[in-house]
Amino acid sequence: PSFRLLFLQLDIPKPDLTVKATGKQWYWSYAYPDNGKFEFDSLMAQDKQPRLLGVDNEMVVPVNKVIRVQTTGADVIHAFTVPAFGIKIDAIPGRLNETWFKATKTGMFYGQCSELCGKDHAFMPIAVRVVSDQEFASWVETAKKKFATNPANSYASAGQAAQ
């Protein structure tokens, strides 16, 4: 029975949306190639709940859609995991891995880096906000402007803000 499950899990259905998650020491960057190719960093936020899981910029996706997640690493190996979606896949420098999920309700879903990657391994959470189609469309419009024109969208400045 496990072979059948693995087959279904690894066979990626036609995606409605692709998000590329790049693991870095020690945060994630999310790129939206289908929505104007903006990209932003997602850093752990000290002032947000839940502790160790809240971030400044969440990965936002629409509900009831097949989301393809492509993962890679920029420096060392990390791993992208969201237990609520049943996904866990390595983020390896020089390699583009793929997995997928389809969230059936809106809300916040959290995960953590799952490959020991250095000093702040425990502090590079994954926060996914699942929203309606309408909310997603308006978020994309805001994100396009915010992350395309804002020079603060870099590790140097974002890192200072997070401290």
Ligand SMILES: [Cu+2]
């Ligand atoms: Cu990591």
